[in-house]
Amino acid sequence: MADSGPKLRNSSPLAAEVDRRRTFAIISHPDAGKTTLTEKLLLFGGAINLAGQVKAKRDRRSTRSDWMSIEKERGISVVTSVMTFDYNGRVFNLLDTPGHEDFSEDTYRTLTAVDSAVMVIDAAKGIEARTRKLFEVCRLRDIPIITFINKMDRESRDPFEILDEIEKTLALDTTPMTWPIGMGRDFAGTYDVRRGDMRLMVEDSKDAPSQPLDLKMLAAKNPMLDADAIAEELSLIKEACKPFDFAAFREGHLTPVYFGSALKNFGVKDLLDALADFAPPPRPQASSTRTVEPEENNMSAFVFKIQANMDPNHRDRIAFARLVSGRLRRGMRAKLVRTGKPMTLSAPQFFFAQDRSIADEAFAGDVVGIPNHGTLRIGDTLTEGEDIKFLGVPMFAPEILRRVKLGDPMKAKKLKEALQQMAEEGVVQVFRPLDGAPAMVGVVGSLQLDVLKVRLKDEYGLEIGFDQPEFQLARWIACDDDKKLNDFVQANYSSCAEDLDGDKVFMARNQFILDYTGERAPGIVFTDIKDVK
Numbered sequence: 297m298a299d300s301g302p303k304l305r306n307s308s309p310l311a312a313e314v315d316r317r318r319t320f321a322i323i324s325h326p327d328a329g330k331t332t333l334t335e336k337l338l339l340f341g342g343a344i345n346l347a348g349q350v351k352a353k354r355d356r357r358s359t360r361s362d363w364m365s366i367e368k369e370r371g372i373s374v375v376t377s378v379m380t381f382d383y384n385g386r387v388f389n390l391l392d393t394p395g396h397e398d399f400s401e402d403t404y405r406t407l408t409a410v411d412s413a414v415m416v417i418d419a420a421k422g423i424e425a426r427t428r429k430l431f432e433v434c435r436l437r438d439i440p441i442i443t444f445i446n447k448m449d450r451e452s453r454d455p456f457e458i459l460d461e462i463e464k465t466l467a468l469d470t471t472p473m474t475w476p477i478g479m480g481r482d483f484a485g486t487y488d489v490r491r492g493d494m495r496l497m498v499e500d501s502k503d504a505p506s507q508p509l510d511l512k513m514l515a516a517k518n519p520m521l522d523a524d525a526i527a528e529e530l531s532l533i534k535e536a537c538k539p540f541d542f543a544a545f546r547e548g549h550l551t552p553v554y555f556g557s558a559l560k561n562f563g564v565k566d567l568l569d570a571l572a573d574f575a576p577p578p579r580p581q582a583s584s585t586r587t588v589e590p591e592e593n594n595m596s597a598f599v600f601k602i603q604a605n606m607d608p609n610h611r612d613r614i615a616f617a618r619l620v621s622g623r624l625r626r627g628m629r630a631k632l633v634r635t636g637k638p639m640t641l642s643a644p645q646f647f648f649a650q651d652r653s654i655a656d657e658a659f660a661g662d663v664v665g666i667p668n669h670g671t672l673r674i675g676d677t678l679t680e681g682e683d684i685k686f687l688g689v690p691m692f693a694p695e696i697l698r699r700v701k702l703g704d705p706m707k708a709k710k711l712k713e714a715l716q717q718m719a720e721e722g723v724v725q726v727f728r729p730l731d732g733a734p735a736m737v738g739v740v741g742s743l744q745l746d747v748l749k750v751r752l753k754d755e756y757g758l759e760i761g762f763d764q765p766e767f768q769l770a771r772w773i774a775c776d777d778d779k780k781l782n783d784f785v786q787a788n789y790s791s792c793a794e795d796l797d798g799d800k801v802f803m804a805r806n807q808f809i810l811d812y813t814g815e816r817a818p819g820i821v822f823t824d825i826k827d828v829k
């Protein structure tokens with residue numbers, strides 16, 4: 297095992313800066329209130345100017361063509377990709393996980409760059425499909441999750457039922473930290489389970505103060521509230537619910553649950569306080585040779601997202617890199633480990649809520665944007681010289697497969713190059729069938745196909761269309777025994793392809809064929825996730 301490098305004592309300025317960082321994402325199903333909550337977190341966190349910009353993002357969900365044009369307006373999407381704000385002495389980096397139509401593999405990969413997540417659930421709907429998927433990605437790394445049950449000002453489901461659903465469908469223990477008093481039009485506020493006091497909803501107030509629990513007073517104000525029934529419910533919580541177990545939370549096995557209404561500003565401060573108090577600082581990261589600690593002196597980072605066309609005239613790309621260790625200084629030279637070549641980080645960009653600006657320095661846990669012209673790929677590692685490769689930037693099996701149809705067949709070579717570049721940037725995945733059939737592209741969100749089409753036209757002058765192939769599913773295949781894998785590939789030649797890394801993929805017309813083939817191929821492992829090489 298290699299030396300883990302020089303470390304600073306915990307009291308060093310570097311360690312103190314790293315320790316202040318809290319890098320997180322919000323996971324939710326569309327319409328649960330992520331945008332509203334993001335806006336409120338930023339407002340409460342003091343990044344006041346942002347409200348309008350988050351709104352701009354919300355408005356852009358209208359149509360896909362809008363998305364493309366807005367995306368090209370320099371700035372907007374980057375500004376909303378990483379939002380940094382200070383609260384209670386902590387530096388929060390909120391990484392955007394696009395939802396709606398712009399849902400893509402980036403959404404999943406962004407979760408590999410955070411240390412914790414806030415799960416927003418619509419109180420009337422409970423756990424929905426997208427939440428479950430995003431949760432599964434968090435679970436791969438046991439990311440600690442704080443839950444916010446939103447829209448309590450509307451008719452909602454029974455809170456016990458929602459907790460039960462979280463426990464059963466996600467296999468995640470829950471501890472209610474607050475408990476709603478009333479709901480819908482009668483939602484009065486929340487009871488703080490640990491402190492035993494209450495906070496009442498005050499219209500448009502940012503900071504509802506805590507006050508002693510007084511159900512009689514509440515019932516006198518609102519005859520729809522039954523003081524005795526509420527008192528019984530509150531005593532039941534203490535008996536029925538598990539106490540908050542910090543270690544279990546940090547291990548990703550238990551989620552503290554808060555109730556509120558993002559729209560009415562209620563519960564947002566509880567959530568911010570929970571993030572400040574419980575969310576973990578930057579974590580150590582596994583690499584090909586050793587685990588890298590965040591407070592190590594030497595800078596290291598990995599690229600988890602690439603955003604193109606920030607400026608259509610310059611074909612510039614911004615690679616989003618999460619700093620794993622040390623301090624990044626503007627102008628420093630870093631090594632791109634994949635190629636072994638040095639790279640000067642002359643204009644790393646740091647994202648403040650209002651704008652992006654050149655970063656003079658950034659610390660482990662932060663995310664910086666590195667402008668480049670296609671040098672950086674998804675999954676790349678940058679270091680100050682050490683030859684390590686960070687693990688855990690994943691590719692996910694596509695949910696949509698399409699065959700690329702080229703307008704001008706004479707441009708096949710150019711298409712091949714273009715697809716290679718697009719795959720390296722993570723726009724789409726490319727699968728090349730072994731039998732020589734035209735390449736197939738795979739995505740998890742259909743917007744990725746639109747982006748591919750527009751970019752191939754704008755940047756390469758290629759007109760393409762898509763055909764529905766005979767295959768619907770793709771899985772990576774592996775086996776301890778090379779011969780066995782080879783035999784499988786030969787026997788299923790016309791259903792096998794290679795991905796960008798040369799890894800073998802089995803494609804199936806449907807789930808039945810996938811299962812059937814799997815059952816008849818003992819020893820062959822079919823996976824729907826793999827690390828980027």
Ligand code: G4P
Binds near residue numbers: 329560
């Ligand atoms: P998303 O990013 O998760 O997709 O959700 P978003 O915040 O855009 O919220 C979806 C809808 O739910 C919005 O209404 C928003 O105002 C509403 N909403 C969010 N939080 C709450 C809440 O705590 N209580 C209530 N009652 N509503 C909430 P919309 O009509 O679709 O959009 P808009 O016209 O209000 O912007």
